[in-house]
Amino acid sequence: MDKDTIQFYFDFSSPYGYFASERIDALAEKHGRDVAWRPYLMGAVFAVVGTQPLLEYPIKGDYVRRDVVRSARYMEIPFRIPKRFPVSSVAACRAFYWLGDQDMALAKRLAQALYRSYFAERGEIDTPAAVVAVAQALGADGAALGAALQEPAIKERLKREVDQAISAGAFGSPFFIVDGEPFWSCDRLDQLDKWLETGGW
Amino acid sequence: MDKDTIQFYFDFSSPYGYFASERIDALAEKHGRDVAWRPYLMGAVFAVVGTQPLLEYPIKGDYVRRDVVRSARYMEIPFRIPKRFPVSSVAACRAFYWLGDQDMALAKRLAQALYRSYFAERGEIDTPAAVVAVAQALGADGAALGAALQEPAIKERLKREVDQAISAGAFGSPFFIVDGEPFWSCDRLDQLDKWLETGGW
Numbered sequence: 001m002d003k004d005t006i007q008f009y010f011d012f013s014s015p016y017g018y019f020a021s022e023r024i025d026a027l028a029e030k031h032g033r034d035v036a037w038r039p040y041l042m043g044a045v046f047a048v049v050g051t052q053p054l055l056e057y058p059i060k061g062d063y064v065r066r067d068v069v070r071s072a073r074y075m076e077i078p079f080r081i082p083k084r085f086p087v088s089s090v091a092a093c094r095a096f097y098w099l100g101d102q103d104m105a106l107a108k109r110l111a112q113a114l115y116r117s118y119f120a121e122r123g124e125i126d127t128p129a130a131v132v133a134v135a136q137a138l139g140a141d142g143a144a145l146g147a148a149l150q151e152p153a154i155k156e157r158l159k160r161e162v163d164q165a166i167s168a169g170a171f172g173s174p175f176f177i178v179d180g181e182p183f184w185s186c187d188r189l190d191q192l193d194k195w196l197e198t199g200g201w
Numbered sequence: 202m203d204k205d206t207i208q209f210y211f212d213f214s215s216p217y218g219y220f221a222s223e224r225i226d227a228l229a230e231k232h233g234r235d236v237a238w239r240p241y242l243m244g245a246v247f248a249v250v251g252t253q254p255l256l257e258y259p260i261k262g263d264y265v266r267r268d269v270v271r272s273a274r275y276m277e278i279p280f281r282i283p284k285r286f287p288v289s290s291v292a293a294c295r296a297f298y299w300l301g302d303q304d305m306a307l308a309k310r311l312a313q314a315l316y317r318s319y320f321a322e323r324g325e326i327d328t329p330a331a332v333v334a335v336a337q338a339l340g341a342d343g344a345a346l347g348a349a350l351q352e353p354a355i356k357e358r359l360k361r362e363v364d365q366a367i368s369a370g371a372f373g374s375p376f377f378i379v380d381g382e383p384f385w386s387c388d389r390l391d392q393l394d395k396w397l398e399t400g401g402w
Contacts, residue, residue, distance in 0.1 A: 048260070059249070059372050063383055073402065074392050171260050182264055187388035191275050201274065 005034045006178040006192075009165050011042040012089035012125060014173035015068045015079070016186040018115040021174075022077050023189055031196035033178070037108050039093045040165040041158075042173055048166055071186070078120040087118075087126035094154045095131045097161060099140055110135050206235045207379040207393075210366050212243040213290035213326060215374035216269045216280070217387040219316040222375075223278050224390055232397035234379070238309050240294045241366040242359075243374055249367055272387070279321040288319075288327035295355045296332045298362060300341055311336050 006028050010017030021037075028035045065081075072079030092114050100107035113134050117123030124130045128149045136142035148154055165175075169182055176183040176192055179200065183192045194201055207229050211218030222238075229236045266282075273280030293315050301308035314335050318324030325331045329350045337343035349355055366376075370383055377384040377393055380401065384393045395402055 059370065063370070063372070063385055066383070067385070067389075070392060074395060169260065169264070171264070182267070184264055184268065185388070187386070188268075191271060194275060 003033055004179050005036050006176055007038060007168065007170075008035050009038045009040055009168075009170040009173065009175040009177075011173040012039055012092040012111075012114055012118065013086040014042065015119055016071070017173040018079075018119045019071060019075055019077055019174075019186050020176075020189065021112060021115050023075075024174075024176075027189060027193055027196075030193075033196060037096075037111055038161065038165060039089070039096050039111060040162045040170065040173075041089065041093065044162045045166060045171050048171075075186075078116070080120060080122050082118055083122050083124070084126075087124070089126065090158070091128045091131045091149060092125050093161070094149050094158050095128075095135055095145055097157050098145060098148045098154050099135065106138060106140060109138050110140070113138060204234055205380050206237050207377055208239060208369065208371075209236050210239045210241055210369075210371040210374065210376040210378075212374040213240055213293040213312075213315055213319065214287040215243065216320055217272070218374040219280075219320045220272060220276055220278055220375075220387045221377075221390065222313060222316050224276075225375075225377075228390060228394055228397075231394075234397060238297075238312055239362065239366060240290070240297050240312060241363045241371065241374075242290065242294065245363045246367060246372050249372075279317070281321060281323055283319055284323050284325070285327075288325075290327070291359070292329045292332045292350060293326050294362070295350050295359050296329075296336055296346055298358050299346060299349045299355050300336065307339060307341060310339050311341070314339060 006024070008020070008024050010021060024035055069079065069081070092111075096107050096111055099110055114125045114131065117134055118125045123134075125134065128146060132142045132146045132149070135145050168177060170177070172184045174184075174186060176188070178192070178196070181195060181200070183189075183195075207225070209221070209225050211222060225236055270280065270282070293312075297308050297312055300311055315326045315332065318335055319326045324335075326335065329347060333343045333347045333350070336346050369378060371378070373385045375385075375387060377389070379393070379397070382396060382401070384390075384396075
């Protein structure tokens, strides 16, 4: 029987999702698993679960700003506080799924490039133009992508992906599901690792 | 200069606080640090920070129930789902501070015994009688403790402790502060460990 693929749900404006994106492929490869990268929109989740972005809670927001920087150092992942935070990741998500339908490896490289641009290089990723520029630098057809981002089809596609993620039980970024088991947050990469190693320990 | 004491804030009805309580003393000792155990009331925090108990969020609550059990297995800490959850930890906190004023080592043993009773043995810890019984088994004067729990003085004392914890910036369980640096949740024991090892890396 084929081994189950790891579903990796994340939001492009989530720093912990970025940290996970720098680790998940190597972790999966160690255990002979594939990873399905599935960007989605935490804004849609907040409406369903009744939470808010962490930074909007008093006290907690200050802690999170500090924790993000310290966690990046701890994990040895390049990180700089973005110029603006959080930002809309709608264009980034749409571009990912449009590219992914043609070339999933390229879409994954786009996701990594967008994350690094936003969280390590103080780049912007919240407009169609910014996303197209990053995609073009990776060899994608920028004109075709730019046009596609305006189409109703890709808007519908992203909506379906978000609904699917929420139906599957994802409510955070990063969020992993494999073998029917959910793992929420970067802090569960160790338990995910052990799960894959032992087949569920 | 004396090394700063680790402030360990926790709620007796928090499973992650229980997990941390089984690890923090050994971790601190490794680095020659003391730990000040400081039970407080998450209910008071929720009012200030605007959050709710994790279990009260739809979707998230189901995940947390699963994560607690899995995390206990991962950390190899005895755990059984309590008969009722969450419960009031007011009596437990008051008993801790009353005992602590006379014998802090005994108060810490009480905290450990209450946590184990509640999270590993399906015991009850939410009434004065239940707390007194646990304390008495450790050699405390049960009659004196039972009487003290009714006094306004100990109610005031706990209120001050809770206010102090919130003023210091604690908003979760477990929550650690040392050398001015805050660490929230069981998932930050590894960063706390590295912090103490390297003096702030």
